[in-house]
Amino acid sequence: MDATPIHELPRLPRRAAAGHKGTYGKVLVVAGSRGMSGAAVLCGRAALRAGAGLVQVASPVDVQEVVAAGCPAYMTTGIRQHADGSFGDGTAEETFDLARSADVLAIGPGLGRGQGTGTFVRSVLDEITDKPVVLDADGLFAVSPFTGVARRTAPLVLTPHPGEFARLTGDAAPTTDAERHKQAVAFARMFGCVLLLKGSGTLVTDGANLYRNTTGNPGMATGGSGDVLTGVIAALIGQGLGALDAAVLGAWVHGRAGDLGAGAIGQTALTAPDLVEHLPAAFRELETHW
Ligand SMILES: NC(=O)C1=CN([C@@H]2O[C@H](COP(=O)(O)OP(=O)(O)OC[C@H]3O[C@@H](n4cnc5c(N)ncnc54)[C@H](O)[C@@H]3O)[C@@H](O)[C@H]2O)[C@@H](O)CC1
Ligand SMILES: Nc1ncnc2c1ncn2[C@@H]1O[C@H](COP(=O)(O)OP(=O)(O)O)[C@@H](O)[C@H]1O
Numbered sequence: 001m002d003a004t005p006i007h008e009l010p011r012l013p014r015r016a017a018a019g020h021k022g023t024y025g026k027v028l029v030v031a032g033s034r035g036m037s038g039a040a041v042l043c044g045r046a047a048l049r050a051g052a053g054l055v056q057v058a059s060p061v062d063v064q065e066v067v068a069a070g071c072p073a074y075m076t077t078g079i080r081q082h083a084d085g086s087f088g089d090g091t092a093e094e095t096f097d098l099a100r101s102a103d104v105l106a107i108g109p110g111l112g113r114g115q116g117t118g119t120f121v122r123s124v125l126d127e128i129t130d131k132p133v134v135l136d137a138d139g140l141f142a143v144s145p146f147t148g149v150a151r152r153t154a155p156l157v158l159t160p161h162p163g164e165f166a167r168l169t170g171d172a173a174p175t176t177d178a179e180r181h182k183q184a185v186a187f188a189r190m191f192g193c194v195l196l197l198k199g200s201g202t203l204v205t206d207g208a209n210l211y212r213n214t215t216g217n218p219g220m221a222t223g224g225s226g227d228v229l230t231g232v233i234a235a236l237i238g239q240g241l242g243a244l245d246a247a248v249l250g251a252w253v254h255g256r257a258g259d260l261g262a263g264a265i266g267q268t269a270l271t272a273p274d275l276v277e278h279l280p281a282a283f284r285e286l287e288t289h290w
């Protein structure tokens with residue numbers, strides 16, 4: 001299947017004059033662990049910059065204060081943790097309660113691969129089947145084509161980079177564009193998910209449609225860029241976009257922020273926080289179509 005370049009963008013919903021924070025979605029970010037609190041901060045900040053009405057960041061209790069210091073506008077919760085500073089089995093109940101009051105979940109950035117983290121993520125996916133989930137980074141370790149996921153009534157968006165995708169599929173990394181397209185579409189179809197396969201020319205597919213992103217640059221090859229994308233997509237779902245549209249628009253606007261950032265400070269020095277700081281200019285371009 002050929003990939004359609006993303007030129008015609010899904011519409012960013014216009015904010016209603018009487019809208020309130022409840023109108024624009026409550027995003028629960030489940031992220032971070034000792035040593036990777038930054039991933040939770042980047043994801044939470046990006047969700048706010050992408051228009052979420054409310055953002056709550058749940059991280060292991062050890063890093064809650066650090067995460068809270070990363071932004072005054074989101075709420076934080078500290079989840080009981082394993083001795084290794086990560087989420088683990090036995091901590092899922094607290095997260096279920098938070099998830100039930102959210103509109104969309106972003107799970108994975110900086111969770112680490114501690115003992116029980118995979119079990120923890122799986123139990124959230126198994127229990128909370130009626131809320132859309134964006135699953136990224138270490139959260140992806142919880143799923144595989146062999147174990148599948150529980151039947152969901154709400155969409156699942158997976159956002160692997162090529163290394164994570166190769167681990168997920170168990171297949172050799174594709175060597176041509178055609179192979180990459182084929183693998184991506186087949187995976188999305190089999191898994192019943194929206195797959196966003198990162199890289200230069202990020203692919204987005206739901207198994208029936210295949211898009212290729214046209215924004216972004218190698219300045220974005222810097223730690224934390226993907227954590228920003230996860231927050232953006234979750235926020236767009238919270239504002240009412242369907243999962244495929246949110247992934248398509250999220251990929252585009254994230255890359256556009258990278259291009260505007262590179263225009264301002266160059267590719268070499270670009271960092272993930274700079275992407276967050278250039279999301280406003282990227283979103284303003286979308287607002288001109290309102
Ligand atoms: N400030 C923070 O707290 C940060 C935390 N991070 C977290 O660190 C954890 C580990 O993420 P990583 O992605 O580093 O770990 P992985 O071990 O999954 O991926 C790293 C490896 O994947 C392969 N890979 C990555 N991108 C590729 C590409 N475009 N093409 C081919 N191969 C590629 C490479 O072999 C690379 O060494 C995640 O939870 C992530 O969210 C990172 O996002 C960095 C910043
Ligand atoms: N050469 C590139 N061109 C365009 N985008 C890129 C390039 N390299 C990386 N990116 C983007 O940066 C992000 C990196 O995500 P990821 O590998 O998950 O990083 P991290 O886990 O460190 O946050 C992805 O959105 C990817 O598409």
Ligand SMILES: [Mg+2]
Nearest residue numbers: 137161226227
């Ligand atoms: Mg990543």
